[in-house]
Amino acid sequence: QQQVKQSPQSLIVQKGGISIINCAYENTAFDYFPWYQQFPGKGPALLIAIRPDVSEKKEGRFTISFNKSAKQFSLHIMDSQPGDSATYFCARTTGGAGSYQLTFGKGTKLSVIP
């Protein structure tokens, strides 16, 4: 099983601050690394994703940084807002050709306080 280790488990950030969530993975061929955002009582929703041949991807206030040599990737939320309070999951694609599976980190509960 290809694991994904996510940290921290929980995070409290002041409004306007930067939220940083880190993930580390083991081994890779060609993988795809999506991030999901989940609000209480809802299913996870795809937030942003990155390929390993790209070192950084930015969408609005959300940025993924990818360090292939260190086998780490991280999510940065700039100017964090109370509406960003949710649980965030990093993931990676696994499985052989045609099977396509996702392995998830254990999640980070983000609380943005006013």
Next chain:
Amino acid sequence: DAGITQSPRHKVTETGTPVTLRCHQTENHRYMYWYRQDPGHGLRLIHYSYGVKDTDKGEVSDGYSVSRSKTEDFLLTLESATSSQTSVYFCAIKSTSGIEGTDTQYFGPGTRLTVL
């Protein structure tokens, strides 16, 4: 929501009873998945399907079975529910309309199952 519905949304049952959860999709996706979500464990894959009558096991398949007799429906069955199967269950589909045209998964709203 990628046209995914799950039923029931909430269920309370007793240990030893059979339970079937249904996932229904309206967009003809080939791949469908069942996950369970528990505090401290994130999302773990139970079973997945890559076509009608084609299924395979995931990380935590013990105690669960699945069936897919038509493209739009993927059923998860707990043959004899146990308290350890109390969880939130999510169905997902794979779509190639994800970010940068890559395959990615979209999730349903979930079913909260409590086994007493």
